[in-house]
Every structure is written in structure tokens, then in C-alpha cells.
Amino acid sequence: MSIDTLNMSTPAAVRRVSEVRAVVDLDEPGAVISRHVYGQFAEHLGHGIYGGFWVGPDSDIPNIRGIRTDIVEALREIRVPNVRWPGGCFADEYHWRDGTGRPGSRARMVNTHWGDVVEDNSFGTHEFMLLCELLQAEPYISANVGSGTVREASEWVEYLTRGDDSPMSALRRQNGRDEPWKVRFWGLGNEPWGCGGRMDAEAYAATARTFGTYSRDHGGNKLYRIAAGANSDAYEWTETLMRTLGFRLGHSRPEGEGVGAYQAISFHSYTVPGTAEAKGSATCFETDEYYRTLARATQVGEQLQRHAAIMDAYDPDRTIGLALDEWGVWLDAEPDTHPGFLYQQNSVRDALVASIHLDEFHRHADRLVMANIAQTVNVLQAVLLTDGPTLIRTPTYWVFEMSKGHQDAHSLRVRLDNVRRVESDGRSLPLASASASRTEGSALISLSNLDADEPALITVELRGGVAGAARGRMLTADRATAHNTSANPDLVTPVELSVQQRGSDLVVELPPHTFATIELEVG
Ligand code: AHR
Numbered sequence: 001m002s003i004d005t006l007n008m009s010t011p012a013a014v015r016r017v018s019e020v021r022a023v024v025d026l027d028e029p030g031a032v033i034s035r036h037v038y039g040q041f042a043e044h045l046g047h048g049i050y051g052g053f054w055v056g057p058d059s060d061i062p063n064i065r066g067i068r069t070d071i072v073e074a075l076r077e078i079r080v081p082n083v084r085w086p087g088g089c090f091a092d093e094y095h096w097r098d099g100t101g102r103p104g105s106r107a108r109m110v111n112t113h114w115g116d117v118v119e120d121n122s123f124g125t126h127e128f129m130l131l132c133e134l135l136q137a138e139p140y141i142s143a144n145v146g147s148g149t150v151r152e153a154s155e156w157v158e159y160l161t162r163g164d165d166s167p168m169s170a171l172r173r174q175n176g177r178d179e180p181w182k183v184r185f186w187g188l189g190n191e192p193w194g195c196g197g198r199m200d201a202e203a204y205a206a207t208a209r210t211f212g213t214y215s216r217d218h219g220g221n222k223l224y225r226i227a228a229g230a231n232s233d234a235y236e237w238t239e240t241l242m243r244t245l246g247f248r249l250g251h252s253r254p255e256g257e258g259v260g261a262y263q264a265i266s267f268h269s270y271t272v273p274g275t276a277e278a279k280g281s282a283t284c285f286e287t288d289e290y291y292r293t294l295a296r297a298t299q300v301g302e303q304l305q306r307h308a309a310i311m312d313a314y315d316p317d318r319t320i321g322l323a324l325d326e327w328g329v330w331l332d333a334e335p336d337t338h339p340g341f342l343y344q345q346n347s348v349r350d351a352l353v354a355s356i357h358l359d360e361f362h363r364h365a366d367r368l369v370m371a372n373i374a375q376t377v378n379v380l381q382a383v384l385l386t387d388g389p390t391l392i393r394t395p396t397y398w399v400f401e402m403s404k405g406h407q408d409a410h411s412l413r414v415r416l417d418n419v420r421r422v423e424s425d426g427r428s429l430p431l432a433s434a435s436a437s438r439t440e441g442s443a444l445i446s447l448s449n450l451d452a453d454e455p456a457l458i459t460v461e462l463r464g465g466v467a468g469a470a471r472g473r474m475l476t477a478d479r480a481t482a483h484n485t486s487a488n489p490d491l492v493t494p495v496e497l498s499v500q501q502r503g504s505d506l507v508v509e510l511p512p513h514t515f516a517t518i519e520l521e522v523g
Pocket of ligand 1: 005043087089092190191326374375380
């Protein structure tokens with residue numbers, strides 16, 4: 001394929017265009033990509049809940065019993081599968097009973113982690129469960145292990161999920177909810193090595209086993225308990241948590257009391273372009289920082305692979321799931337905002353951080369059961385930002401929207417050839433990333449051109465299937481720093497991408513720093 005055939009305005013001879021080949025095997029469907037790797041995370045932090053999801057029933061901003069209508073609509077469009085709540089670090093200080101009962105008369109507390117502000121608990125269990133119902137998303141609730149009690153966690157499960165007239169179900173009815181809710185995902189604390197209690201792996205594993213044991217299944221409700229795991233590459237946490245379940249290298253699945261204490265192990269992985277003190281600006285960065293951010297984002301692939309390898313060694317039948325229940329780019333808070341509220345803008349570069357992560361999630365579909373971007377609204381790598389009554393969909397939002405067809409589809413292997421690389425942060429960063437999936441009559445291919453300056457001509461070679469109609473979309477802008485604001489909310493939104501079909505090849509040209517998808521009918 002000659003680049004001249006693509007009808008580009010500048011002659012090929014004077015343009016630098018990388019020519020990349022992507023081979024997709026349509027006839028070798030791999031593991032199903034759990035929809036839950038597209039999960040969200042909503043913590044009581046800054047304006048994530050208050051001034052984000054929650055405006056209260058008396059607000060002028062349209063709302064459904066206090067929850068912003070436009071946020072619900074925007075998140076329904078990306079098919080949010082689950083929402084993790086109430087934290088984060090906040091979860092290990094949260095006492096759930098304070099967030100129940102008549103609004104206005106609820107107990108207050110200090111949110112010591114995030115801004116040292118007073119929390120009035122007006123958004124509590126009932127409000128969160130309403131949010132999940134509106135989103136048609138599953139709740140993922142993190143119990144307080146750091147400063148709570150086993151009894152408190154146990155009673156919260158009973159309150160949420162029990163149907164008869166037990167003490168906690170009676171209390172729930174008294175608070176206005178007759179029917180029990182369905183709750184599957186149940187987190188056992190958060191970052192126990194840090195804000196969640198400064199424990200070592202052994203101490204936490206024993207604690208998790210106790211909390212997991214007393215977080216009971218009531219009636220038909222079956223909990224899927226998720227133990228809080230490693231920070232990024234602290235692989236020994238994963239090993240300790242596997243051993244605590246009774247797994248031993250070279251032995252078959254253990255039986256006995258400890259085995260059901262948790263069904264999955266999580267870890268967290270943030271992408272920080274700079275240092276802990278100076279993380280980097282969301283909207284002012286040069287090319288070297290752009291590449292460093294992407295190079296650091298790619299580390300999640302190795303982390304997934306190594307956590308999964310440890311789990312495979314102990315549990316070759318893959319009975320225990322891996323969850324990455326916090327991920328995203330963590331930047332300096334915007335100037336003139338509360339530093340403890342972690343409010344940051346979101347650029348095209350961050351959209352590429354997202355696409356790199358999603359590609360890795362698709363590749364690790366055989367072990368990864370869940371992932372949650374941090375966080376949904378107004379916090380860190382937000383998919384949505386609010387500015388008074390205006391709702392802004394960020395570039396990261398659009399990556400989720402364009403990728404939603406991967407949910408529950410079979411992962412397909414993609415081999416990339418002839419990819420240019422740059423050296424950054426001691427790593428060799430490939431300047432293209434891709435993944436693909438298929439369902440019964442269709443396939444979805446994700447392609448990212450990570451090159452800061454040069455377009456990429458990508459030829460997708462489809463093997464093992466007959467391709468029908470193809471629809472391409474891309475997310476790009478003149479600059480990688482481009483972002484959406486209330487003055488210009490649609491600066492970075494998907495546009496049509498021309499896809500040339502040549503026999504079993506698809507050819508697209510992606511501008512620099514661009515994410516694209518091709519939806520394909522497959523025979
Ligand atoms: O997402 C913000 C914070 O990052 C969470 O509360 C904590 O778990 C992590 O350190």
C-alpha cells in the first residue's frame with residue numbers, strides 16, 4: 001500500500017510517516033474481556049461526590065433525588081459496569097451507619113485524608129445504591145478495615161443484602177428501603193500498606209481473612225470479596241495473599257476454612273509523570289514529559305503480567321481474580337484549587353494513558369476481573385468534570401465511549417510490526433499500541449498512535465475471517481495538551497476516520513497523538 005493512495009494533501013516524499021503493520025487473528029478468540037475492567041471509582045474526595053455526582057434534591061441543577069441527571073446520562077452512554085465507593089483512603093475512616101437515617105440529622109465526621117473538611121454524610125448507603133440503580137451499574141463497596149470493626153463490616157453486609165426481619169434488615173426498612181439490594185463486589189479495606197493501616201503483608205492477610213469470613217452471604221446474595229493488595233510492583237503482597245488462602249506451589253487447590261475468605265486480590269497503579277512533590281502539569285508539558293508519561297503508563301503491562309504470573313504459579317486453574325481497582329494519571333492539582341481535592345484537567349495525552357491501559361486490560365483478560373479508573377468526576381483522571389451547571393466530557397471519557405464494545409467480547413491477539421520507538425525514562429517506548437476483540441458478528445480494533453509529532457499509516461491485516469463494513473472513529477487534536485473546558489467542551493471529541501479496505505487489509509492514517517477505533521462486521 002502506497003501512502004499516495006490515501007489522498008493526503010502533502011506529497012509522501014516530504015512527509016515522515018511511520019508505516020505500522022497490525023496483524024489480527026479473527027479466528028482465535030481468547031478470554032472474555034470482563035465488562036468490569038471498565039469500572040469507575042467515586043470517593044468522598046474533593047468534588048467527586050459533593051459538587052460532582054451529588055448536588056442534593058433542592059439544587060437548581062437538574063437531578064434525580066439529589067443525583068445530577070446529566071452525569072447519569074453521560075455515564076449510561078459509556079455503559080459503566082460498576083462503581084467503587086466510598087474510597088480509597090476515605091473508606092478506612094468511614095462508618096457506614098453515620099451515612100444512614102434522615103438527611104440533615106446524620107452524624108458528621110472529618111475527612112482527614114482529603115482536605116481535612118467536615119463531611120456531613122448526606123451521601124450515604126441509600127444514595128450510593130440509588131446512583132448504581134440509575135447507572136444500571138453494580139456497586140463495589142469497600143468496607144472499613146483500617147479503623148472499623150469486623151462487626152461493623154458484617155452488619156453493613158446484612159443491612160444491604162438480607163431479606164428477613166434481622167436487626168439490620170429491620171433498620172434498613174426503618175430507613176425507607178424494604179427490599180434488600182444485590183451486592184456482589186465487596187472490598188476488604190484499601191491500601192493497607194499505607195493510609196489503610198500501615199500494615200505489612202502478613203498482618204493484612206490475616207486481617208483480610210477475618211473480615212472476609214464475617215462478611216457473610218445472606219439469602220441468595222453471594223459476595224465476591226476483594227482483598228486489598230499491592231502498590232504497583234510490590235509483588236510479595238500478591239504472593240502472601242495467595243498463601244493466606246492456603247495455596248501452595250505445586251499443590252492443587254486447597255480446601256478448608258481460609259479458602260473462601262476472598263475471591264480476588266487487587267492492586268493499585270498510578271502514572272505520575274514527575275516526582276511525588278512535583279507530579280507535572282495537566283495542560284502545560286513538553287514532548288519529553290509527554291513521552292515520559294506514556295512510558296510510565298506502559299509499566300502497567302509488566303505489573304499485570306507479573307502479578308498474574310505469581311497467581312498462576314499458585315492457582316493454575318485461575319479460581320482467584322486479579323483486580324486493578326485504582327489506576328490513572330496523577331498530576332498536580334490545578335492552580336487555585338484546594339491541593340487536597342486532587343482536581344486536575346485532562347488532555348489528549350491522558351486519553352492515550354487510558355488507551356494504553358485498556359489495551360493491557362484486554363491482553364490480560366484471562367486473569368483481570370476488574371479495573372477502576374481513579375476517579376469518575378472532578379478527581380484525578382476524571383472522565384467527567386463539572387463547572388457549575390456545565391458538564392464536560394474529558395478526552396478520557398471519549399476513550400471509554402469508543403471502547404465500550406470491548407466489554408464482554410473475546411480478546412483477540414494483535415501483533416504490531418515495524419513500530420518506531422523512543423527512549424524515555426530508561427525505557428524503550430513503542431509509539432503504537434493496539435488491541436482487539438470480537439463478538440458473534442463483529443470485531444472492534446483499538447489503535448493508538450503515540451508519536452508526538454508524526455502521523456502513522458497503519459495497515460491492519462485481518463486473518464481468519466471475512467471482514468464486512470468498517471467504521472472508523474478517532475480522537476485527536478492539534479496538540480497533545482488539548483483539553484475540554486466549559487468554554488469549549490467539544491474541542492476534543494471523536495470524529496470519523498476514513499478506513500480504506502484493500503482485500504483483507506484495512507488501512508488508516510492516524511495523526512500524531514491519536515486514539516482510534518475500527519468497528520467491523522465479521523463473517
Ligand atoms: O484515588 C486517590 C487515592 O489514591 C485513594 O484514596 C487511595 O487509595 C490512593 O492512594
